[in-house]
Amino acid sequence: MSIDKIWVLAEVVDGSPTSTTLELLTEARSMGPTVAAVTWGGVAASVATTLGDFGASTVYDTGDLSDALPGAPVAAAMAALIGSGDRPDVILIPASYDGRDIAGRLSAKLDSPVITNVVGLTVEGDEVRSQHGLFGGAQVAVARFTGERPWIFVVRAKSFTAESSGGDPAQVTSAPVPDLGPSNAAKVLARHVEERTGPKLDEAEVVVSGGRGLGSAEHYAMVEELAKLLHGAAGASRAIVDAGWVPYSHQVGQTGKTVKPTLYIACGISGATQHLVGMKGSKNIVAINKDRDAPIFSVADLGIVGDVHKVVPKLIEALKTRG
Amino acid sequence: MNVVVCVKQIPDPAAPQALDPETRTLVRQGKLILDDSDAYGVEMGLQLADQAAGDLVTLVSMAPNAETSGLRTALAMGADRAILVSDDALRGSDALSTAKVLAKAIERAEPDLIIAATESTDGYTGTFPVQLAELLGLPSITFAKKVSVADGKVHVDRQTEAGYDEVECPLPAVVTVTAGVVEPRYPSFKGIMAAKSKPLEQLTVADLGFDGSQVGATGSRQEVTDVAPADERQAGEIVEDEGDGYESVIRFLEQLKLI
Numbered sequence: 001m002s003i004d005k006i007w008v009l010a011e012v013v014d015g016s017p018t019s020t021t022l023e024l025l026t027e028a029r030s031m032g033p034t035v036a037a038v039t040w041g042g043v044a045a046s047v048a049t050t051l052g053d054f055g056a057s058t059v060y061d062t063g064d065l066s067d068a069l070p071g072a073p074v075a076a077a078m079a080a081l082i083g084s085g086d087r088p089d090v091i092l093i094p095a096s097y098d099g100r101d102i103a104g105r106l107s108a109k110l111d112s113p114v115i116t117n118v119v120g121l122t123v124e125g126d127e128v129r130s131q132h133g134l135f136g137g138a139q140v141a142v143a144r145f146t147g148e149r150p151w152i153f154v155v156r157a158k159s160f161t162a163e164s165s166g167g168d169p170a171q172v173t174s175a176p177v178p179d180l181g182p183s184n185a186a187k188v189l190a191r192h193v194e195e196r197t198g199p200k201l202d203e204a205e206v207v208v209s210g211g212r213g214l215g216s217a218e219h220y221a222m223v224e225e226l227a228k229l230l231h232g233a234a235g236a237s238r239a240i241v242d243a244g245w246v247p248y249s250h251q252v253g254q255t256g257k258t259v260k261p262t263l264y265i266a267c268g269i270s271g272a273t274q275h276l277v278g279m280k281g282s283k284n285i286v287a288i289n290k291d292r293d294a295p296i297f298s299v300a301d302l303g304i305v306g307d308v309h310k311v312v313p314k315l316i317e318a319l320k321t322r323g
Numbered sequence: 324m325n326v327v328v329c330v331k332q333i334p335d336p337a338a339p340q341a342l343d344p345e346t347r348t349l350v351r352q353g354k355l356i357l358d359d360s361d362a363y364g365v366e367m368g369l370q371l372a373d374q375a376a377g378d379l380v381t382l383v384s385m386a387p388n389a390e391t392s393g394l395r396t397a398l399a400m401g402a403d404r405a406i407l408v409s410d411d412a413l414r415g416s417d418a419l420s421t422a423k424v425l426a427k428a429i430e431r432a433e434p435d436l437i438i439a440a441t442e443s444t445d446g447y448t449g450t451f452p453v454q455l456a457e458l459l460g461l462p463s464i465t466f467a468k469k470v471s472v473a474d475g476k477v478h479v480d481r482q483t484e485a486g487y488d489e490v491e492c493p494l495p496a497v498v499t500v501t502a503g504v505v506e507p508r509y510p511s512f513k514g515i516m517a518a519k520s521k522p523l524e525q526l527t528v529a530d531l532g533f534d535g536s537q538v539g540a541t542g543s544r545q546e547v548t549d550v551a552p553a554d555e556r557q558a559g560e561i562v563e564d565e566g567d568g569y570e571s572v573i574r575f576l577e578q579l580k581l582i
Contacts, residue, residue: 104453113419116448140553147544185462186492194486242502248482299556306564315569
């Protein structure tokens with residue numbers, strides 16, 4: 001049975017489909033002839049043009065979820081469609097907060113396993129093979145499902161390049177949320193947006209990140225200053241986010257953002273697998289760390305073995321002098 | 324309020340990792356330890372339950388061998404008891420079959436709140452807690468960076484791309500915690516001694532009503548078909564900073580035409 005129908009979970013933030021959504025639609029087009037998107041939040045009509053442009057012929061719309069967390073209701077709406085006989089062969093889901101919730105719920109509802117942390121997909125005849133980075137990306141594993149379809153893949157950001165197909169606007173089809181009871185009881189009371197200046201972390205040409213080697217929270221200021229001088233964004237390792245030095249929105253890595261800038265500068269970051277997964281795809285990597293044996297040096301194009309508190313201020317001074 | 328904390332025992336992440344060439348699953352031999360990500364959930368559970376008033380903090384875990392050293396660590400932190408589903412048939416289980424097995428084990432503890440890490444350190448699939456919630460018919464709030472309980476509701480600050488959301492739901496519920504949520508305590512000597520005599524119930528999959536084919540590698544319905552070295556990034560130039568290390572960075576920036 002060939003791969004005919006692919007669904008993509010389309011996440012919409014600030015009125016636009018996320019870049020991962022567009023990457024997945026692009027990939028879905030190359031996997032099979034029929035691509036549909038699934039979206040929620042009462043935005044389907046306003047994003048139907050963009051979703052169509054990237055390859056979706058249909059957009060399933062759960063409608064407004066009010067203040068509910070999307071995991072349970074969106075998964076239930078998808079399961080209801082599938083139960084009614086509209087069966088996709090493959091479902092692609094972005095590895096985001098809500099994407100992961102929806103994937104987990106859907107998997108349990110359909111009794112279908114889910115394959116996560118996908119960084120590549122290939123269709124081989126009637127099968128789909130997924131690629132995964134292992135051990136911080138040192139090895140690539142290839143996996144496949146052996147059971148019934150639909151096959152659910154949760155895909156990491158920037159695994160594919162988004163390209164418009166010039167398609168017509170997607171047709172909006174209602175996918176109502178069934179009555180769910182307690183599982184749908186999580187409600188959002190308030191949303192807090194942390195302020196950001198400069199380019200977005202996952203879109204910046206230059207990313208400067210700091211880690212535990214900075215020693216204390218106040219030294220993160222030099223990471224931000226260096227990032228600003230290079231018109232880049234400031235990132236962080238999980239260690240210092242968990243320590244409360246910087247907000248989570250700065251985190252680069254497995255549980256944070258995946259970045260692929262032209263230049264990544266790691267300051268006082270040892271290079272745990274958790275971090276390498278999120279930045280290893282950068283075109284150029286500079287690492288500054290006092291431990292010569294730190295794993296970060298194995299991926300760095302330029303490694304400075306030295307104290308970040310000495311090297312970075314001099315670097316900032318030199319850049320300021322150049323103006 | 325009874326709390327169940329889902330914990331995983333994993334190989335020491337500091338030790339080199341490898342795949343079994345036959346099964347292409349992670350080699351889990353030698354002593355297993357409590358996954359560091361789970362220490363936060365254990366601590367959160369201990370802070371939320373009123374053990375003095377008779378609330379129980381129950382650890383629930385699964386392992387193909389009868390490994391208990393990681394559970395003893397969490398008991399030494401202060402958890403009251405542990406349930407370990409241990410069965411050779413569980414070898415190679417994926418997240419969904421793990422969720423099915425642990426859902427049955429957790430139901431026995433009649434919890435008001437179930438806590439898990441957002442993802443394990445060794446497998447980092449990150450879907451088990453939500454699959455568990457769905458199987459139990461419970462609400463879930465993932466990526467908690469702050470958790471409190473009052474009036475039969477759990478209130479969570481949940482991480483988002485842009486910042487965080489305040490989310491609330493009635494108990495019973497499943498909450499996944501990040502490593503920022505609380506600072507885990509170290510087991511005291513007294514705690515370590517006490518842990519040795521705390522109840523640790525071991526169950527097989529048959530005890531929970533499963534047959535072997537529903538779990539483990541067969542029940543997972545997925546397989547790794549190939550593992551190969553990635554196109555390794557070559558380590559580049561290494562410069563020892565003698566006070567002028569920054570100049571190498573400046574030259575590199577010039578080459579990239581970023582300055």
